Amino acid sequence: FPIFLRMRAGGSGINGVSPREVPMPDGPLLRALHALTGADATPDAELLRRFAAVRDDTAFELLVRRHADLVWKVCRGVLRDDPHAAEDAFQAAFLALARSAHSVGGESVPGWLYRVARNAALRARRTASRTPGPLPDAIAASHPAPDDAAASGELAALLTEEVGRLAAKFREPVLLCYFEGHTHAEAAERLGWAVGTVASRIARARDRLRHQLARRGVALSAAGLTVALSPPAPAVPPGLVRSCVLVAAGKSPATAPVLTLTEGVLSMMRTAKLKATAAAVALLAGLAGGGTLLAVAGGTEPPPAAKAPDAPKAGKPAHSPLRGTWTTTVVENHTIGGKPQPPKERTVKVVITDDRITYLDEDGFVDERMNSTYTLDPSAKPAAIDIASPKVGTALGIYRLDGDRLRLCFGPEPDKRPTAIPAAADGHPPGVTVTDLKRVDPDPATVRQRYPNAPGCFWMVEPRNPPRSLSTTGLVLMFDREADGAAVVTIAAAAANDRPCPEYRPVLFDADDKRYLPASGGGGMAGSRRDGALVSLYRWRMDPKVLPADKVALLGIEQLTAETHRTAARGAFERARKQGVAVLPYPEVGKPFEFAVTTADGKMASSRDWRGRVVLIDWWATWCNPCMAMQPELKKHYRKWHADGLEVLGVNLDRDPESGKKAAERLDLGWPQVYVPDDVTRDLWLTAVGTESIPLVLLIDRKGVLRAVDPPDLKQELQKLLKEEK
Numbered sequence: 001f002p003i004f005l006r007m008r009a010g011g012s013g014i015n016g017v018s019p020r021e022v023p024m025p026d027g028p029l030l031r032a033l034h035a036l037t038g039a040d041a042t043p044d045a046e047l048l049r050r051f052a053a054v055r056d057d058t059a060f061e062l063l064v065r066r067h068a069d070l071v072w073k074v075c076r077g078v079l080r081d082d083p084h085a086a087e088d089a090f091q092a093a094f095l096a097l098a099r100s101a102h103s104v105g106g107e108s109v110p111g112w113l114y115r116v117a118r119n120a121a122l123r124a125r126r127t128a129s130r131t132p133g134p135l136p137d138a139i140a141a142s143h144p145a146p147d148d149a150a151a152s153g154e155l156a157a158l159l160t161e162e163v164g165r166l167a168a169k170f171r172e173p174v175l176l177c178y179f180e181g182h183t184h185a186e187a188a189e190r191l192g193w194a195v196g197t198v199a200s201r202i203a204r205a206r207d208r209l210r211h212q213l214a215r216r217g218v219a220l221s222a223a224g225l226t227v228a229l230s231p232p233a234p235a236v237p238p239g240l241v242r243s244c245v246l247v248a249a250g251k252s253p254a255t256a257p258v259l260t261l262t263e264g265v266l267s268m269m270r271t272a273k274l275k276a277t278a279a280a281v282a283l284l285a286g287l288a289g290g291g292t293l294l295a296v297a298g299g300t301e302p303p304p305a306a307k308a309p310d311a312p313k314a315g316k317p318a319h320s321p322l323r324g325t326w327t328t329t330v331v332e333n334h335t336i337g338g339k340p341q342p343p344k345e346r347t348v349k350v351v352i353t354d355d356r357i358t359y360l361d362e363d364g365f366v367d368e369r370m371n372s373t374y375t376l377d378p379s380a381k382p383a384a385i386d387i388a389s390p391k392v393g394t395a396l397g398i399y400r401l402d403g404d405r406l407r408l409c410f411g412p413e414p415d416k417r418p419t420a421i422p423a424a425a426d427g428h429p430p431g432v433t434v435t436d437l438k439r440v441d442p443d444p445a446t447v448r449q450r451y452p453n454a455p456g457c458f459w460m461v462e463p464r465n466p467p468r469s470l471s472t473t474g475l476v477l478m479f480d481r482e483a484d485g486a487a488v489v490t491i492a493a494a495a496a497n498d499r500p501c502p503e504y505r506p507v508l509f510d511a512d513d514k515r516y517l518p519a520s521g522g523g524g525m526a527g528s529r530r531d532g533a534l535v536s537l538y539r540w541r542m543d544p545k546v547l548p549a550d551k552v553a554l555l556g557i558e559q560l561t562a563e564t565h566r567t568a569a570r571g572a573f574e575r576a577r578k579q580g581v582a583v584l585p586y587p588e589v590g591k592p593f594e595f596a597v598t599t600a601d602g603k604m605a606s607s608r609d610w611r612g613r614v615v616l617i618d619w620w621a622t623w624c625n626p627c628m629a630m631q632p633e634l635k636k637h638y639r640k641w642h643a644d645g646l647e648v649l650g651v652n653l654d655r656d657p658e659s660g661k662k663a664a665e666r667l668d669l670g671w672p673q674v675y676v677p678d679d680v681t682r683d684l685w686l687t688a689v690g691t692e693s694i695p696l697v698l699l700i701d702r703k704g705v706l707r708a709v710d711p712p713d714l715k716q717e718l719q720k721l722l723k724e725e726k
Helices: 028-037 044-054 057-078 083-099 109-129 147-151 153-164 168-179 184-191 195-215 222-229 240-248 256-290 562-579 625-644 657-666 680-689 714-723
Strands: 324-332 344-352 356-360 366-377 384-389 393-402 405-410 433-441 457-461 475-481 487-494 504-509 519-527 534-542 554-559 596-598 604-606 614-620 646-652 673-675 696-700 706-709
Touching (some): 057 109, 057 153, 057 168, 083 240, 109 153, 153 222, 168 184, 184 195, 475 554, 614 625, 614 714
Parallel strands (some): 646 673
Antiparallel strands (some): 324 344, 356 366, 405 433, 519 534
């Protein structure tokens, strides 16, 4: 697709283009690109993984905004007369999500938030009413209500409780359609179901809810229940979402009530998990003691007391009868634009060792969603199999092994084992999962984890046939080979919902998983004045003498998060120290900013010598129009407040230092300048400080602490810092 690059007036990049973007309004071009690449369809699990792995605040903010209506509706349903307590419960639910990001597991984020938000709201209500003892029920039983009670607060609280009791397959579409306001088509796309499946399960969920409410004395018609599920809820208070993100990221302290609620719900969850674990251990111990469970754990012998009576004889390999490499055919249903598409079949490879079942994804890597340990009980009728996965939890199933044919069967409830295996895969009852596998090799194939890239890596593809569009990340990718054998990677990305475009870079790997970073070949922004849409497009080239294109085994794509920049900055700073090059450190607001650099006149400018004074560091260049436009303002501030304690240090990035020196003389800039040489040390300077674009202004207070990066109101921020005591 042709994209014409154009410079923005708001900033300039290091090479004359700008990878640092400003908030962008939505527009037809952006919406079209989103529709093409699915930028708004990043799964909740992926966003949560990014936050858990590298504390990606943007990913967490998207989660909060995506599910804010659901959580607010639950909190207000329970705390209908106390909006302040509802706000505390709202923040506690998302703070609990941030603290539990690593352990949410296979449960969906909406379902998890629904459960936690309700518990937090009930705790807040109990605290407000100062009633000791167990948490009160949402409403007393045997409370008759006519259809017009659908809008009442008591019915809303009761309905919130009953929705939580639905099975996950019924609760999920109800939460998406009624609590978050999605259409059936949108819910189907998010859940990966057919639209008809969503509609039928919502209908069955409504029937179950009416039955459950009737048992508690609340009689509702079908229309009345629909109204009750969709009451006009008050909007989420302005600023509450952003406050949640700041608290979760540790950038703003949580209030005492929010912390108390968060600790309460997390403690309750830990207690429930411990009880479940204890029960499972007791069950396993009982089964092992009775000799009914055969544990298969890589050939490790169990203790004598736990040995089954028919344990293998000495010298006989204790291999699992399921050991080997298997294949199965899966049928995938998907929708595009809300319209169901023809089903697609693909072959999936399954590797079974003595203790683990591993599904491989389309690229041949371990599919972490389907990476499970297992135990067998072949003496059961039918033979039993238990699987356990950190992603999807545990499930009790049955199996039948006939030579190199294996049929696995699991029921709709993971804690209930099916009683019989259906005769045909296409004739099993609703909710029952049947998988037929064929053994293609008696030995398990070698499996590979996705290579643990630098912080921020979230995608890997094979360069021989890379996808043009990575729909879950909102990217368009191109991999090409030049005539001299060089690998060239081009990445295009769009911003979403008035946010800057994420910053990406490619990483190349050879057959030995050695990591290579190609050199940036430039790029910039594309857009339209008519709709304001912006798309970033950048290009990288790998030196063919270092790694030719035909030797590239894998192509990784990294999103450069703040943690990525910090990691790279620490490495660059350490390399500069070993080479005897003085550079500025990575700017982290709220932390000391220690530096000592040599200026153009051969003198030393150091944070220690300027302690007790306010320091402004200005990164600039003559080719940067915004930088040059800022110089008169800086000169005015310097002359006005230098006697009051203001110091300015310029860092010039002109490739020809003489250009910067002549400009400083012509503008009569009276502060010291550092001219960064255009050699190998320039990369150390830029990487160490994490500079992506200029102008860049750093403000350091009288105590040597970095207080602001690119402050929106420079004059006001300087006045505030100059008034502070040393």
